[in-house]
Amino acid sequence: MATNALTNLFNQTEDPSLATPRMNRFTFFFLIIVILGLGCGVASFIFGHEKMYNYTRDVPWGLLISTYAFWAITSTGLCIYAAISHIFGGTKMAVVSNRMVWMSIICILGAFATIGVEIASPHRMLIYNILSPNPASNIWWMGTLYGLAVGCMIVEFFGIVTGLARIAVILGTIGAIAEVLANSCLGGVFATLPARPYWYGGQLPIYFLTAAFLSGAAAIVLINHLAYKIRGHKMPQSVKDAIKSAGKAMTLVLILYSVATFWRLIMYFVGGSELGRIAADALISGPLAINFWLLEVCIGLIIPLVLILRSRLKNTGMLATAGLLILIGQFVARYNLIAGGLLVPGTLGWDNAPTYFDYVPSFFEFAVVIGSLSLVCFGFLLGERVFGKTFTQKEHH
Amino acid sequence: MDIKALEKEKNEGIDTLPSEERRKFLKMGLTVTGVFLGGTVLSLTSAQKALCVNTVSVIPAAGQYPYNKHYGMIMRQNNCIDCEKCLDACRATNHVPTGHDAWRTTIQERLTTVEGIEKREFRPILCNHCNRPPCVRVCPTKATYKDPETGIVVMDYKKCIGCKTCMAACPYNARYFNHDRYAIDKCNFCLDTRLAEGEKETACAAACPANVRVFGDIKDPSTEIYRLLHEPDNKIWVIRPECGALPNVFYMNA
Numbered sequence: 001m002a003t004n005a006l007t008n009l010f011n012q013t014e015d016p017s018l019a020t021p022r023m024n025r026f027t028f029f030f031l032i033i034v035i036l037g038l039g040c041g042v043a044s045f046i047f048g049h050e051k052m053y054n055y056t057r058d059v060p061w062g063l064l065i066s067t068y069a070f071w072a073i074t075s076t077g078l079c080i081y082a083a084i085s086h087i088f089g090g091t092k093m094a095v096v097s098n099r100m101v102w103m104s105i106i107c108i109l110g111a112f113a114t115i116g117v118e119i120a121s122p123h124r125m126l127i128y129n130i131l132s133p134n135p136a137s138n139i140w141w142m143g144t145l146y147g148l149a150v151g152c153m154i155v156e157f158f159g160i161v162t163g164l165a166r167i168a169v170i171l172g173t174i175g176a177i178a179e180v181l182a183n184s185c186l187g188g189v190f191a192t193l194p195a196r197p198y199w200y201g202g203q204l205p206i207y208f209l210t211a212a213f214l215s216g217a218a219a220i221v222l223i224n225h226l227a228y229k230i231r232g233h234k235m236p237q238s239v240k241d242a243i244k245s246a247g248k249a250m251t252l253v254l255i256l257y258s259v260a261t262f263w264r265l266i267m268y269f270v271g272g273s274e275l276g277r278i279a280a281d282a283l284i285s286g287p288l289a290i291n292f293w294l295l296e297v298c299i300g301l302i303i304p305l306v307l308i309l310r311s312r313l314k315n316t317g318m319l320a321t322a323g324l325l326i327l328i329g330q331f332v333a334r335y336n337l338i339a340g341g342l343l344v345p346g347t348l349g350w351d352n353a354p355t356y357f358d359y360v361p362s363f364f365e366f367a368v369v370i371g372s373l374s375l376v377c378f379g380f381l382l383g384e385r386v387f388g389k390t391f392t393q394k395e396h397h
Numbered sequence: 398m399d400i401k402a403l404e405k406e407k408n409e410g411i412d413t414l415p416s417e418e419r420r421k422f423l424k425m426g427l428t429v430t431g432v433f434l435g436g437t438v439l440s441l442t443s444a445q446k447a448l449c450v451n452t453v454s455v456i457p458a459a460g461q462y463p464y465n466k467h468y469g470m471i472m473r474q475n476n477c478i479d480c481e482k483c484l485d486a487c488r489a490t491n492h493v494p495t496g497h498d499a500w501r502t503t504i505q506e507r508l509t510t511v512e513g514i515e516k517r518e519f520r521p522i523l524c525n526h527c528n529r530p531p532c533v534r535v536c537p538t539k540a541t542y543k544d545p546e547t548g549i550v551v552m553d554y555k556k557c558i559g560c561k562t563c564m565a566a567c568p569y570n571a572r573y574f575n576h577d578r579y580a581i582d583k584c585n586f587c588l589d590t591r592l593a594e595g596e597k598e599t600a601c602a603a604a605c606p607a608n609v610r611v612f613g614d615i616k617d618p619s620t621e622i623y624r625l626l627h628e629p630d631n632k633i634w635v636i637r638p639e640c641g642a643l644p645n646v647f648y649m650n651a
Binding site for chain 1: 413448498499505506517520522531534535536537538539540555556558559561562564565566567568569570572573574577579580598639640641642
């Protein structure tokens with residue numbers, strides 16, 4: 001009975017045009033990479049995190065935390081735009097909002113998968129987050145709120161699929177609020193550590209929210225472009241308009257984010273903490289300089305802006321390329337921010353401490369990152385195949 | 398308004414000023430005074446709060462000891478000869494794993510030049526058992542907390558999820574990941590290994606041949622640490638005071 005109802009439901013939501021051997025091959029390919037990549041992370045529980053990851057006493061966080069932050073921030077962005085479209089309407093993005101909700105869930109699952117294998121004892125987290133909560137801890141709030149958000153979004157998505165619009169809107173709103181608060185707590189994790197002057201300060205949570213609006217808009221443009229690319233269909237005008245609308249948001253936030261990045265770095269050179277200045281120098285001319293100038297600034301900010309201007313918000317292919325580059329830039333930006341704060345020794349001047357600690361992510365750290373990326377790609381293809389009609393139903397009206 | 402024309406006018410004097418104008422002027426004066434007075438009262442309130450955290454000295458003032466015993470340590474830094482007996486004693490007493498980057502206390506060194514002569518300087522460090530510990534605030538599961546009796550920052554290993562936020566938050570790099578326990582570990586002033594057994598000193602302080610480390614209750618005027626902290630001629634400092642963690646490990650030169 002229940003199976004029948006489920007089959008009926010999927011019959012209504014699935015997109016049979018994607019049931020091709022080629023699509024299946026791609027989906028299974030990503031699934032295998034997920035198993036291999038995240039398998040490396042799971043193996044760390046057997047062989048020891050210290051043997052698999054290049055974390056040290058001096059640099060306790062690295063690529064996995066920045067990857068977690070990247071997926072979490074992108075998820076927040078997608079969720080916010082979806083909620084704005086659902087609740088307030090009036091934006092042309094509403095036609096693609098169901099796909100945004102799905103991808104927001106997938107991105108947060110990518111984040112959870114990454115941090116799940118980064119934390120040494122996640123099973124203790126499941127128990128003591130509830131039995132021994134610390135309300136002063138940003139990590140506690142962040143974990144709890146992201147957990148709440150993903151729960152709400154899953155029910156919201158269920159509401160969307162089954163046509164329970166009221167549940168979808170209410171849960172979507174709660175989910176989006178939880179995501180925004182969780183995102184600001186994620187910024188707060190770093191912003192409230194006076195021991196790390198490169199992070200310390202009230203601006204960082206806002207910076208993270210700005211990044212969420214940027215990554216979210218870039219993801220909307222890219223994902224919708226890809227959704228029609230894999231189908232080989234011509235994109236309906238309503239989706240083109242949605243992409244144009246997301247492109248406008250992306251352009252505006254790209255400029256705001258660039259301004260924030262500029263001032264964030266400049267202010268370390270006009271006074272304040274020496275450690276903050278040395279960290280900023282790591283990006284300007286130190287070990288993170290190539291990451292910063294080439295990947296974060298050129299590929300992630302300048303080239304996308306040029307592409308957007310050239311596309312005049314009409315050429316969706318060009319806009320999608322800009323979205324992809326922005327997401328690459330944002331991924332590297334998260335890494336630069338986290339590495340920048342950790343590479344500078346707090347005991348500078350003593351123990352012949354180097355100006356910058358040495359940290360290069362291990363093979364297994366990269367494997368987990370590839371695994372989480374594949375998880376998102378797998379989730380995208382699975383969503384298009386299983387819920388394709390739910391995503392496109394409004395687009396063709 | 399034509400200023401030049403006004404300048405040519407004859408001064409009417411104050412005799413002809415209507416009393417309403419005078420009242421208006423007085424009211425304005427009183428308002429301005431009131432605003433300033435109110436502001437002063439407000440600023441006094443915050444000033445009093447500022448005094449409470451004792452910004453002048455790194456030594457906690459009387460009344461700032463929320464714990465029955467308030468343990469701290471003072472390092473007579475220039476006495477340290479880097480013999481590392483403290484490190485060995487700590488490892489042996491507290492079962493600190495060897496290898497990796499595991500230590501509860503260590504000795505840092507640097508080269509300085511004093512009057513043209515190169516000099517090697519040593520600085521023992523360990524957990525500062527701060528009054529406002531960043532590690533305790535950030536821990537999501539209260540796996541690290543201030544012991545309510547002694548103010549010592551301790552670990553409850555079974556609750557540690559290994560998120561390593563406390564390691565990022567500590568200004569003193571005093572925390573490490575203990576692979577044996579699969580949890581973060583740190584100095585606890587030998588609370589479980591020595592103080593609980595009735596010893597008066599930590600292992601590192603007891604092992605120091607140069608009497609660098611003086612451990613004790615900084616609240617008790619009969620202790621040596623209290624005397625050293627309050628001797629007017631002693632210049633006392635702490636590491637990274639700008640972090641606002643209010644550490645309980647102090648430094649001086651003997």
